[in-house]
Amino acid sequence: MSLYFTKEHEWVRVDGDVATVGISNHAQEALGDIVFAEVPEAGRNLSKGDDAAVVESVKAASDVYSPVAGEVIEGNSAIADDPSLINRDPEGEGWFFKLKLADTSELAGLMDEAAYRDWVQTL
Amino acid sequence: MAFARAGFEGIGGLDENNDNLAKLPLDGWHRARGGRMVPFAGYEMPVQYEGIMAEHLWTRDNAGLFDVSHMGQLLFHGIDVDKALETLLPGDMLALKDGRLRYSMLLSPDGGIIDDLMATRRGDHFYLVVNGATKQGDIAEFQNRLPRTIAMDHMKEQALLALQGPKAAEALDALVPGVGELSFMQAALFHWDGKPLWISRSGYTGEDGFEISVAGRDVEALADALTADERVKPIGLGARDSLRLEAGLPLYGHDLDRSTTPVMADLTFAIGKRRRVEGGFAGSLRIMAELDNGPAQKRVRLLVDGRQPVREGALVLDGEGNEVGRITSGGHSPSLGRPIAMGYVATPLAEAGTALTLEQRGKLFQAEVAPMPFVPHRYHRKQGAAA
Numbered sequence: 419m420s421l422y423f424t425k426e427h428e429w430v431r432v433d434g435d436v437a438t439v440g441i442s443n444h445a446q447e448a449l450g451d452i453v454f455a456e457v458p459e460a461g462r463n464l465s466k467g468d469d470a471a472v473v474e475s476v477k478a479a480s481d482v483y484s485p486v487a488g489e490v491i492e493g494n495s496a497i498a499d500d501p502s503l504i505n506r507d508p509e510g511e512g513w514f515f516k517l518k519l520a521d522t523s524e525l526a527g528l529m530d531e532a533a534y535r536d537w538v539q540t541l
Numbered sequence: 542m543a544f545a546r547a548g549f550e551g552i553g554g555l556d557e558n559n560d561n562l563a564k565l566p567l568d569g570w571h572r573a574r575g576g577r578m579v580p581f582a583g584y585e586m587p588v589q590y591e592g593i594m595a596e597h598l599w600t601r602d603n604a605g606l607f608d609v610s611h612m613g614q615l616l617f618h619g620i621d622v623d624k625a626l627e628t629l630l631p632g633d634m635l636a637l638k639d640g641r642l643r644y645s646m647l648l649s650p651d652g653g654i655i656d657d658l659m660a661t662r663r664g665d666h667f668y669l670v671v672n673g674a675t676k677q678g679d680i681a682e683f684q685n686r687l688p689r690t691i692a693m694d695h696m697k698e699q700a701l702l703a704l705q706g707p708k709a710a711e712a713l714d715a716l717v718p719g720v721g722e723l724s725f726m727q728a729a730l731f732h733w734d735g736k737p738l739w740i741s742r743s744g745y746t747g748e749d750g751f752e753i754s755v756a757g758r759d760v761e762a763l764a765d766a767l768t769a770d771e772r773v774k775p776i777g778l779g780a781r782d783s784l785r786l787e788a789g790l791p792l793y794g795h796d797l798d799r800s801t802t803p804v805m806a807d808l809t810f811a812i813g814k815r816r817r818v819e820g821g822f823a824g825s826l827r828i829m830a831e832l833d834n835g836p837a838q839k840r841v842r843l844l845v846d847g848r849q850p851v852r853e854g855a856l857v858l859d860g861e862g863n864e865v866g867r868i869t870s871g872g873h874s875p876s877l878g879r880p881i882a883m884g885y886v887a888t889p890l891a892e893a894g895t896a897l898t899l900e901q902r903g904k905l906f907q908a909e910v911a912p913m914p915f916v917p918h919r920y921h922r923k924q925g926a927a928a
Contacts, residue, residue: 451594
């Protein structure tokens with residue numbers, strides 16, 4: 419299993435051809451108290467960079483992009499029911515959606531965990 | 542993820558110029574307490590410390606300390622200063638007693654709201670507190686439109702703190718004995734540690750509380766003394782916004798501007814009874830006509846169904862999908878755990894209980910006009926005390 423990040427603060431955990439996507443700890447900290455999340459439905463086809471989900475905190479509304487292309491297998495209903503889960507466990511239970519990767523070569527353009535954590539320090 | 546597609550009102554938004562931001566007297570104090578500083582009204586200001594939700598709920602249950610030193614504190618001296626102010630403000634300034642304050646508005650000649658403010662009679666002069674983002678424009682308006690016999694001073698070196706919440710009175714009275722005797726919208730001069738404090742029982746959260754005008758050089762010691770009390774925590778701009786929204790109070794630049802009048806804004810309580818009859822204030826012809834015939838649009842408070850916040854800029858639609866208004870403030874209510882909003886609608890649709898549809902980014906939301914503030918006001922009013 420490998421973990422990747424984007425400069426838009428999404429993370430992608432890859433297991434075989436299934437990718438789980440969420441937002442980073444840095445992103446949830448910047449957003450503050452999250453009060454709403456909307457996740458994509460199973461069966462939706464996403465291209466890389468598509469608006470895939472919505473996350474709203476008390477102070478701001480943001481779009482979550484799909485870091486890679488694929489077909490949505492599952493949206494995380496747990497965060498739709500309890501959006502604060504994203505604040506509590508952003509890189510674990512607070513995941514947004516899983517998709518079946520359309521093109522694994524897209525992963526090569528993403529950052530690995532160490533590179534992302536270093537880069538976030540510079541922001 | 543794209544940060545802040547629709548950001549917290551005024552906080553780091555596109556309308557903010559991040560160059561040449563001024564620093565508050567408590568700048569270092571905020572940073573030392575973990576305050577996240579953002580541009581607001583030309584200053585770097587703390588939007589939050591531990592988190593907007595926790596700070597909001599703390600203020601509703603305990604006491605929150607807000608730094609509102611960005612606001613403009615103005616003094617007006619001169620013969621018949623009350624009469625002069627009445628040409629620009631619709632409130633009854635002649636009847637305002639010494640040590641009493643009143644919510645009012647600076648009006649343009651066509652009755653539009655240039656700013657909303659608090660006016661206090663203080664012996665032979667008046668003390669006004671105006672919004673931070675609008676203070677320079679207000680000063681120019683006062684200079685141009687008041688008679689030469691009125692002298693205005695901008696107290697640039699003066700800081701302003703607000704202590705708000707059900708435990709504010711106990712906490713402040715422990716430090717400044719006697720402040721608990723003030724009733725809502727009353728003010729007086731007090732001393733703490735030999736330092737003069739002008740304290741009013743007022744605020745903008747819907748809670749009981751105080752606003753404390755203190756010299757900039759003394760504000761840090763006072764903020765330290767206040768937060769040494771375990772009932773008091775520093776609270777940022779984020780919670781200040783959600784608290785005032787729940788209390789149904791309008792925010793200038795969002796819910797009020799030059800295109801809105803006091804009648805449209807549902808602020809007719811601020812137009813004195815005598816003044817409704819006599820007129821004689823900026824825009825009085827239009828405002829008196831609106832009082833008689835009703836305004837075309839009116840500010841309403843809206844309870845929004847579902848969980849997603851509906852924010853400034855969303856449209857209000859009638860049953861047939863016609864645009865009948867717009868949302869001017871909106872967000873998540875921490876106390877109610879649901880979205881609430883404020884906006885303007887065609888007057889026939891402003892009745893409490895009216896069902897409306899809102900549209901935000903192509904998505905529809907159901908909403909209902911709320912009869913009262915979302916969270917009831919808990920002001921400290923004394924029996925028989927003059928308002």
